[in-house]
Amino acid sequence: MDLNGKKIVLGLTGGIACYKAAELTRALTKAGASVQVVMTSAATQFITPVTMQALSGKAVYLDQWDDRIANHMPHIDLTRDVDAILIAPCSADFIFKLAHGACDDLLSTLCLARPGNLPLLVAPAMNAEMWNNPATQRNITQLQLDQIPILGPDAGVQACGETGMGRMLEPEQLLEEVIALFQPKLLAGQHVLVTAGPTFEAIDPVRGITNHSSGKMGYAVARAAQQAGAHVTLVSGPTTLQAPYGVQLIPVETGRQMHDAVMSHIAAQDVFIAVAAVADWYVSNISTQKLKKNADGNHMCALQFAENPDILASVAALSPAPYCVGFAAESENLLQYGAEKRIKKGIPLLVGNIGPQTFGQDDNTLVLFDEHGHTNLPRASKQLLAQQLIAEIAKRV
Numbered sequence: 193m194d195l196n197g198k199k200i201v202l203g204l205t206g207g208i209a210c211y212k213a214a215e216l217t218r219a220l221t222k223a224g225a226s227v228q229v230v231m232t233s234a235a236t237q238f239i240t241p242v243t244m245q246a247l248s249g250k251a252v253y254l255d256q257w258d259d260r261i262a263n264h265m266p267h268i269d270l271t272r273d274v275d276a277i278l279i280a281p282c283s284a285d286f287i288f289k290l291a292h293g294a295c296d297d298l299l300s301t302l303c304l305a306r307p308g309n310l311p312l313l314v315a316p317a318m319n320a321e322m323w324n325n326p327a328t329q330r331n332i333t334q335l336q337l338d339q340i341p342i343l344g345p346d347a348g349v350q351a352c353g354e355t356g357m358g359r360m361l362e363p364e365q366l367l368e369e370v371i372a373l374f375q376p377k378l379l380a381g382q383h384v385l386v387t388a389g390p391t392f393e394a395i396d397p398v399r400g401i402t403n404h405s406s407g408k409m410g411y412a413v414a415r416a417a418q419q420a421g422a423h424v425t426l427v428s429g430p431t432t433l434q435a436p437y438g439v440q441l442i443p444v445e446t447g448r449q450m451h452d453a454v455m456s457h458i459a460a461q462d463v464f465i466a467v468a469a470v471a472d473w474y475v476s477n478i479s480t481q482k483l484k485k486n487a488d489g490n491h492m493c494a495l496q497f498a499e500n501p502d503i504l505a506s507v508a509a510l511s512p513a514p515y516c517v518g519f520a521a522e523s524e525n526l527l528q529y530g531a532e533k534r535i536k537k538g539i540p541l542l543v544g545n546i547g548p549q550t551f552g553q554d555d556n557t558l559v560l561f562d563e564h565g566h567t568n569l570p571r572a573s574k575q576l577l578a579q580q581l582i583a584e585i586a587k588r589v
């Protein structure tokens with residue numbers, strides 16, 4: 193689990209987005225975190241401490257003078273031996289308090305009393321006019337100067353009926369931000385392009401040729417690179433997956449579209465990771481109409497094929513080329529075929545896996561081939577393997 197053993201203080205301030213804090217608490221605890229909820233008095237107008245206690249499994253703290261902490265120092269006790277404080281939702285008033293060092297309730301006091309190295313994350317939520325107000329923007333600038341990450345807000349329809357900036361990020365987006373906080377920034381500022389998923393080569397308007405690739409490994413690699421601090425572009429064939437948070441998704445269908453999308457974005461890239469299972473061939477005589485059984489008295493129509501461009505080889509041949517990583521799904525002789533394929537493709541790193549055992553699964557086993565030989569990454573979740581792969585790439589770029 194991504195947040196195993198992490199202790200998070202979740203602070204709620206007054207705003208209708210408090211309803212999302214319930215789901216956020218579930219998401220954080222499901223990811224393995226232990227969540228201590230602290231609420232301002234205004235937050236209790238929007239959601240009850242009973243709900244937050246039930247979801248976090250811990251008594252909620254509301255008051256600096258809470259008798260449950262014998263020494264009456266909850267601002268100290270609650271901020272020692274924890275891994276992060278997340279304020280979600282964070283109201284305009286609470287942003288003001290943080291920017292000015294105010295401490296007139298438990299939550300603001302514990303933020304001020306936190307150790308200097310304890311991360312404080314802020315997820316603003318308010319009406320768009322309140323967000324755009326120069327006073328709020330001044331306070332946000334101050335928080336940024338104080339190295340406090342501001343998560344969101346998003347634009348869209350608001351609870352008040354108006355539209356604009358100020359919606360709190362969704363719970364799963366905040367979860368991704370918290371997970372990313374704990375990942376080492378091994379690729380900070382690097383530009384990484386990942387291909388993922390299958391391609392779909394049309395035969396006629398309703399049929400086509402594709403493969404069993406689910407996209408899970410490629411999406412996991414894109415997510416791990418993003419969490420390692422990279423700017424990530426993901427060129428993906430058709431999958432049922434949601435783009436990882438913070439990643440630029442370019443959806444494509446065919447091998448040639450994937451090639452063109454990669455080539456038009458490659459100049460800015462430091463690393464190219466080709467995870468996609470690209471069809472080797474496309475149908476060159478695509479029928480404009482649905483092919484009919486027995487058309488012209490024939491039972492079969494003859495499909496003609498032409499070769500798809502090899503995207504990885506094209507990128508590796510560029511000068512200068514980004515650091516290129518290929519994937520190979522083999523059904524046998526992985527060690528021999530993997531080593532040979534790395535050289536044939538002209539790339540420094542090739543990742544091998546046994547095709548039929550990986551397609552659609554959440555787990556995988558990888559073998560990394562480089563100029564020194566091969567290294568095994570034992571069976572684990574695709575997300576963990578993706579993090580290990582990113583760490584290996586970071587050592588080499």
Ligand code: C5P
Binds near residue numbers: 503
């Ligand atoms: O040659 P093979 O298809 O086995 O090579 C697999 C590797 O090459 C993968 O990294 C895949 O994404 C990439 N590839 C590509 N363009 C193709 C075929 C494969 O980028 N047309």
